[in-house]
Amino acid sequence: MVECAKNAYLPILAATILCEEQVILNRAPEFADVNNMCVILEKLGLKVKRQGGALVIDGANATPRFVPVDTAKLLRSSIFTLGAMLGRFRRARVAYPGGCDIGLRPIDLHLKGLRDLGVKITESHGVINCDATELHGGTIALDFASVGATENLILASVLGKDRTVIINCAREPEIVDLCNFLNKMGARIYGAGTGRIEIEGVARLNGTEYTPIGDRIIAGTYLIAGALTHGKIEVSGCNSIFFASLIDKLRYSGCFLRAKGDKIYLKSPKTLKSVGLIETQVYPGFPTDLQAQLLTLQTVSKGCCVVHENIFESRFKFVPELIKMGANVKVRDCTAVVEGVADLSGAEVYAKDLRGGASLVLAGLRAKGYTTVNDIYHIERGYCNLDKRLIELGAQIRREE
Numbered sequence: 001m002v003e004c005a006k007n008a009y010l011p012i013l014a015a016t017i018l019c020e021e022q023v024i025l026n027r028a029p030e031f032a033d034v035n036n037m038c039v040i041l042e043k044l045g046l047k048v049k050r051q052g053g054a055l056v057i058d059g060a061n062a063t064p065r066f067v068p069v070d071t072a073k074l075l076r077s078s079i080f081t082l083g084a085m086l087g088r089f090r091r092a093r094v095a096y097p098g099g100c101d102i103g104l105r106p107i108d109l110h111l112k113g114l115r116d117l118g119v120k121i122t123e124s125h126g127v128i129n130c131d132a133t134e135l136h137g138g139t140i141a142l143d144f145a146s147v148g149a150t151e152n153l154i155l156a157s158v159l160g161k162d163r164t165v166i167i168n169c170a171r172e173p174e175i176v177d178l179c180n181f182l183n184k185m186g187a188r189i190y191g192a193g194t195g196r197i198e199i200e201g202v203a204r205l206n207g208t209e210y211t212p213i214g215d216r217i218i219a220g221t222y223l224i225a226g227a228l229t230h231g232k233i234e235v236s237g238c239n240s241i242f243f244a245s246l247i248d249k250l251r252y253s254g255c256f257l258r259a260k261g262d263k264i265y266l267k268s269p270k271t272l273k274s275v276g277l278i279e280t281q282v283y284p285g286f287p288t289d290l291q292a293q294l295l296t297l298q299t300v301s302k303g304c305c306v307v308h309e310n311i312f313e314s315r316f317k318f319v320p321e322l323i324k325m326g327a328n329v330k331v332r333d334c335t336a337v338v339e340g341v342a343d344l345s346g347a348e349v350y351a352k353d354l355r356g357g358a359s360l361v362l363a364g365l366r367a368k369g370y371t372t373v374n375d376i377y378h379i380e381r382g383y384c385n386l387d388k389r390l391i392e393l394g395a396q397i398r399r400e401e
């Protein structure tokens, strides 16, 4: 059973700023990013406590305090507090966010959309100062279907008297989950999961209890672990429709997969076949967050595979580490060409970001001999107990403090 989705939990945690009543979020994962988001909420005056695996959050005393750089840089999702604070308090000051070093990670689409809603924004010394006393509805056309910008604009538009329409918005399952959560609290959001979302402002949100969706990226990571090691694996807790593009690739590589409800079973073939081409795209295309894991599988698949990373500018930092393990990969700009080899060999490697780091663990499961993956704090931002879970699946892995 996979954990709840990090990328659903984070915007949903930010959304609790909008509610003056108690909210209970079930199955709260122990990801570092979730824990850090809770730290930010507490700095904004919300009461947050873990209770029997859930997070109990009370936003009665929330206040639009400044989110300084030492807090904001903890994670990319700190930027979601901006939209939520503007939604409830009509003002906010936040430092630029942090997040995985996989590209420039600008927030120009967030700020352009907020300005289109009448928010006055000045930026100085790495801090974003917002005055939303004249926040109004309107129609925003996003230049790119940005997940974060879509979520921030929804959070800014939920409370009020106006109607806001977001065109060319992101369609990820995590966006739908955020909107389902907000609607359960009394919001009026329509069209989530399509390229056009409409938000009718409401006066207030009511407390609720909610369980976010399962993490499709973690589910996909485990399936690829099974494929890499010629194993059999069953993953549950996430609707397989959320990663249909990966299932298609794994079938093409020769794996047998059987999906039923929120369970999916994979049996790996003796010889894996290259999938030929991987193009990362916005949902429902192939997710950038599974690019590193599937590229790792290609390093030991028969044939040649071309990988185009179309979403982030710098998401091949894990490749030099794979090459240390004997992989045959050439990278030019946002394209990687992978020639499958018979096997990888263990080596001392270094995680550089969350998904690339997890992929090095996967490579180590397949490689002959020992692999040491260093700087695993990157991985723990979005996976918890990865070592323990893999041991349950038969891996020989140990954590060294």
Ligand code: EPZ
Residues within 6 Å of the ligand: 006, 007, 010, 076, 077, 100, 103, 104, 105, 106, 107, 108, 109, 110, 111, 144, 145, 146, 147, 148, 149, 288, 289, 311, 312, 313, 354, 355, 382
């Ligand atoms: C979210 O990041 C996810 N993070 C990422 O997951 C995921 O890779 C990404 O969406 C794409 O699916 C969370 O949800 C916390 P974007 P986000 O805005 O919101 C450019 C993981 O491993 N862009 O859709 O930052 C941007 O530079 C993480 O779990 C602008 O140009 O993604 C990038 O090239 C990594 N201007 C592209 O859009 C903006 O204002 C996609 O960014 C915003 C984004």
